[in-house]
Amino acid sequence: DAKTTQPPSMDCAEGRAANLPCNHSTISGNEYVYWYRQIHSQGPQYIIHGLKNNETNEMASLIITEDRKSSTLILPHATLRDTAVYYCIVHQQGGSEKLVFGKGTKLTVNP
Amino acid sequence: DTGVSQNPRHKITKRGQNVTFRCDPISEHNRLYWYRQTLGQGPEFLTYFQNEAQLEKSRLLSDRFSAERPKGSFSTLEIQRTEQGDSAMYLCASLGLAGEQYFGPGTRLTVT
Numbered sequence: 001d002a003k004t005t006q007p008p009s010m011d012c013a014e015g016r017a018a019n020l021p022c023n024h025s026t027i028s029g030n031e032y033v034y035w036y037r038q039i040h041s042q043g044p045q046y047i048i049h050g051l052k053n054n055e056t057n058e059m060a061s062l063i064i065t066e067d068r069k070s071s072t073l074i075l076p077h078a079t080l081r082d083t084a085v086y087y088c089i090v091h092q093q094g095g096s097e098k099l100v101f102g103k104g105t106k107l108t109v110n111p
Numbered sequence: 112d113t114g115v116s117q118n119p120r121h122k123i124t125k126r127g128q129n130v131t132f133r134c135d136p137i138s139e140h141n142r143l144y145w146y147r148q149t150l151g152q153g154p155e156f157l158t159y160f161q162n163e164a165q166l167e168k169s170r171l172l173s174d175r176f177s178a179e180r181p182k183g184s185f186s187t188l189e190i191q192r193t194e195q196g197d198s199a200m201y202l203c204a205s206l207g208l209a210g211e212q213y214f215g216p217g218t219r220l221t222v223t
Contacts, residue, residue, distance in 0.1 A: 032210065034210070043202050044154065044214045049211065087153060093210045097142065097210055098144060099144075099212060101154050103152065103153055
């Protein structure tokens, strides 16, 4: 079973920031938080990951709370092409590295 | 870097037929994963390879399913005696250096 909880859906206006929350209250000290997204009829796409520090790349920012029990993925200026299902996955590096997906959050960016 | 490719993209078959899918991972990636995704659900892990060795199989992978990666490069997933319940998107991914997985576009299987 997935170790994360996400809202099933969210809406965002084009050009505004999209903030997608994720709860992972049972995360272990050596588990990372990974985010993927899946645009309709495509394979999932890796976005970003982090352990305890906030992270930023060209796609998004990841904010992890100090107690690591929740995180927020931020798309700073959402576009229509960001409409997708976003998956938050808690994952331990090493071992099989298999991913356990939940149902994710369906983000709809509106014009 | 041409990414992960999968063929065919779509496959329609009749119940009872055998089908085979191919995945070509990113060339320098040693680990390759197969997932299955049904409508409205997230992908579910099926199996993975480290080079040519198949190291783990999910209980979802029944006896009718077999996967190979003979030379540690491309992989095939075969389903024998297909059933309507096998209709799904079959996804392949390879593992990058930071634990991130790169997915292919998937093969959508429809069993009629």
